[in-house]
Amino acid sequence: MADEAAGAASPRSPPPFFEAREATFGYPARGVVLQGVSVGIAAGERVGIIGANGAGKSTLLRGLIGLCPAISGTVRIDGREVLSLRRYAIARQVAYLPQELRPAVGLTALDVVLLGRAAHRAAGPSTWAFDTPDDVAAAHAALEEVGASVLGPRSFHALSGGERRLVVLAQALAQAGRGVLLDEPTAALDLRAQWMIAERLITVVERRGMALVLVSHDLTLAARVCGRLILLAEGAVVADGPPAEVLVPGVLSRAFGIDLTVMQLADRAPLVVPRRVIP
Numbered sequence: 001m002a003d004e005a006a007g008a009a010s011p012r013s014p015p016p017f018f019e020a021r022e023a024t025f026g027y028p029a030r031g032v033v034l035q036g037v038s039v040g041i042a043a044g045e046r047v048g049i050i051g052a053n054g055a056g057k058s059t060l061l062r063g064l065i066g067l068c069p070a071i072s073g074t075v076r077i078d079g080r081e082v083l084s085l086r087r088y089a090i091a092r093q094v095a096y097l098p099q100e101l102r103p104a105v106g107l108t109a110l111d112v113v114l115l116g117r118a119a120h121r122a123a124g125p126s127t128w129a130f131d132t133p134d135d136v137a138a139a140h141a142a143l144e145e146v147g148a149s150v151l152g153p154r155s156f157h158a159l160s161g162g163e164r165r166l167v168v169l170a171q172a173l174a175q176a177g178r179g180v181l182l183d184e185p186t187a188a189l190d191l192r193a194q195w196m197i198a199e200r201l202i203t204v205v206e207r208r209g210m211a212l213v214l215v216s217h218d219l220t221l222a223a224r225v226c227g228r229l230i231l232l233a234e235g236a237v238v239a240d241g242p243p244a245e246v247l248v249p250g251v252l253s254r255a256f257g258i259d260l261t262v263m264q265l266a267d268r269a270p271l272v273v274p275r276r277v278i279p
Contacts, residue, residue, distance in 0.1 A: 015079065016040030017179055017211040018064045023073030025056070025063040032071065033059045035235050043178055046205055046212045048222035050246075051232035052256050057215045058099070060232065061181050064213065065094055078178070091119035095172030099184040099215075101164055109159065109167045110152040113139040116174035135174075142170040146200050162193030169197065173204060179211040186221060194218070198225045223247060223269035231255055243270055253278065 018041040026032040034056040041047050049057045062068040063075060066082040075082045077093055095116065104112050117135040143149045148166040151159065156167060165185055172180045185201075186194040198221055205212045216222040222229060223243035231239040231246050233255040239246045247262050247270040257278050263271040 014042040014044070016076075017043045017078055018213065019074075019076045019079075020060075020064065020070070021074045023063065023070040023075055025059050025068050026071055027059075027068070033235060034063070034232070036073070037063075037237055038073075039230060039237065039240065041179075041211050041213060043211045044206075044209045045228060046202070046226040047214070048226035048229045048243075049213065049215045049232065050217075050219060050222055050229055055232040055255075056235065057232060058183055060230075061096070061183055061213060061215055064181065065090055065096055067096070088119045091175065091177075093177045094179040094181060095175040095177050096181045097168050097172055097183065097185065099187060101168060104156040107156050108152065109148070109154050109156050109163075110136075110139055110143070112156045112167050113142055113152075113170045113174050116142070116171035119175065138174050138176065139170070142173040143167070145173055145204055146170045160193075162189050162196065165189065165193070165197055166200070169200065169204075173208075177210070179213070180205070181213045183215045184217065185214065186216065186218065194221060195224075201225055219247060219252075219272045220269055247272060 021038050023037045024032060025034045025037070037060065049060055051057050059068055063070060065077070066075065066085070069083060077085065077090065082090070114131050114135060117131065117138060121132070121135070140149070140152065143152055146166045146169050148163065148170060151163055151167060156164065159167065169185070186197055189197070201212065202225055214222060214226060226243065228241065229243050229246040230237055231251065238255060239251050244264065249260055249262055252260055252262070252272065259275045259278055261273045261275060263273060265271060
């Protein structure tokens with residue numbers, strides 16, 4: 001029995017798709033924002049990045065794809081150093097949706113989704129080409145996957161906030177990459193729109209086996225969408241694990257400066273209830 005146990009293969013974690021090792025990020029005008037960050041996110045994982053304003057959530061998101069190059073340490077996408085990759089090569093692998101959505105005046109929803117196919121047509125940063133039938137088919141399929149086929153011919157500028165978010169999510173799916181980075185995808189939306197997008201994210205990411213990294217101020221929603229949370233505070237990762245282990249009063253109170261209660265509801269994501277600001 002002992003020999004069998006010794007010879008048994010131990011389960012191995014999947015290799016990370018996004019990886020940062022002892023990475024430091026910052027900006028010339030602001031200085032260092034995050035220091036010594038080490039995280040690995042595998043394909044198929046749904047990971048939420050949480051923290052107070054200014055904690056470095058968006059900086060980490062941008063750093064993972066080289067938009068905020070690491071000052072020191074290493075950052076890799078699918079095993080390759082991000083700074084060795086051309087921007088269009090990264091775009092073929094990863095969709096990045098910032099918090100602010102451009103109005104896209106004059107474009108239909110389908111046009112916006114088709115923008116996600118640009119990296120697959122480019123042979124270089126200055127190359128341009130018409131949409132192919134495959135591009136159009138991929139765009140229609142992505143709209144259908146998020147339940148927004150009816151929005152295709154409509155003006156993107158005229159859509160509601162929730163409808164726009166569904167369309168840009170379809171744009172990310174049309175890129176057909178293995179990873180997607182979303183910065184506050186449910187910001188300024190009503191409850192129904194927030195949870196509709198959350199449910200679509202869970203379904204689509206599970207179906208495609210993508211690596212999802214989500215920045216959100218809504219801790220309960222982040223816990224519902226993501227199986228793992230990374231909490232940032234004071235320029236570092238202060239907690240990293242399942243929502244039930246990260247969303248605990250003591251840890252959150254120190255990170256956010258607020259007294260709060262966390263309710264663990266059966267078969268539900270933890271519910272964070274603020275009580276008072278800590279003086």
